[in-house]
Amino acid sequence: MYRIGIDVYSALHNPRGMGIYAINFIKELAKYDKENEYILYGDVVDENNIFPKQSNFVYKKLNAKGLFHYEQFILPKECEKDKINILHSPANTSPIFLDKNIKRFITQHDIIFLKKEIPLPNNKKQLLGRIYYTLCAILNIPRADKIFTVSEFSKRDIIKTFHINSDKFVLTPNGHEHFDISNATDFNILKGKYNIPDSYYFTLGGEAPSKNTEMLLKVFSKDNSNSLVVAGIKQLEKSLLYNKYKDFMNIKFVPYIEQADLVGIYKNAKAFIFPSIYEGFGIPLLEAMKCNCPILCSNATCLPEIAGDAALYFDPTDMSSILDRINYIENNNFIKKELIQKGIKSLNKFSWIRTANIICEVYNRNDS
DSSP, rough: OOOOEOEOOOOOHHHHHHHHHHHHHHHHHHHHHOOOOOEEEEEEEEOOEEEEEETEEEEEEEOSHHHHIIIIIIHHHHHHHTTTTTEEOOOOOOSSOOOOTTTTEEOOOOOOOGGGSSSSSHHHHHHHHHHHHHHHHHHHHGGSSSSSSSSSHHHHHHHHHHHHOGGGGGEOOOOOOOOOOOOOOOOOHHHHHHHHOOOOOOOOSSSSGGGGHHHHHHHHOOOTOEEEEEEEOSSGOHHHHHHHHHHHHHHHEEOOHHHHHHHHHHHHOOOOEEOOSOOSOOOHHHHHHTTTTOEEEOOOOHHHHHHSSSSSEEOOOOOOHHHHHHHHHHHHHHHHHHHHHHHHHHHHHHOEEEEEEEHHHHHHHHOO
16 A cells, blocks of 8 residues: 555646646546545645545645745645655646655656747746746656656657656546536527527637647638637637637637536537647547537647547648638538547547556556
8 A cells, every 4th residue: 555645736726638637537546446545735725626535535735825836845845744655746747856765756748848849928927837847847757757648649759858768658648538518508598698600610729829729710810701619718808819810700709618618619510620739638639529529630749649530630830721621521511420420439549447547557566
């Protein structure tokens, strides 16, 4: 039996990809691991009761002033005091200084922040985050005892960048069970709520340059024969993209929305378009598959690995390539049905249950 610490900071602060990963592998882990002792560390009260309540799982709130103070000063001291055997940091960053008796397990979803070809963000907070992620990666990845990662692409990318032995790596892909499609908002309600047109394409992305959202906005702003619904951008009124493209009649931005609304938008879209130029995994691909929504996808990084034959691919740097895929699916209902069927089959490759099993097996091989 081991005492295992897991840093759940990412799960407590508007969880997206990395937070979703942490919440769901821990949830599944608790269903069958009754032996190891787990201490889940965070910096706020678990008000939504997202973590397990069984006797071998304890949530511990640490008093800290922001991520850097929490992760680099408070967390390592608590780990030492609690005499944990393993610290698992599941969200790309981890303490630089950690007691030498504690094994360092990290989940490195990607190393996008090291890519010179990805433009620096305009947002000051995102820029500082990129610097912090870079510092943690350079200092901690080479010293990790085990590195979990979510795709073969990310694994190869990290090995190539840091020249690390592949034996350190364990593949732990994202799952889809958290995305409940049984509760979908009625489309007539969505139309009235967000002024969504009857017929539209859908994209889910942010303002980060890697998401390549503006390239897609340019395509639809120059060709108004189809409509685009855009979700995933926080604080719309402050968004540079929103203010630049909000006056185009065929482009509709929706605010940060609850899951039932998101499911309804996926289910009624002509297709989901994912234009990213860099991803470590791409959870929205699984969401689209689960909602029986055809996928038009960037051919960059890990995306062909995740979507497989359940997508039509385009060059994310070429507007004409994107437009060509849109025009192709627009006039081909057979392809839409084929993509939906292939998406249903592709989902079988991904499961939080399977991922949690893999992680638990690695914890229990701690001596090896």
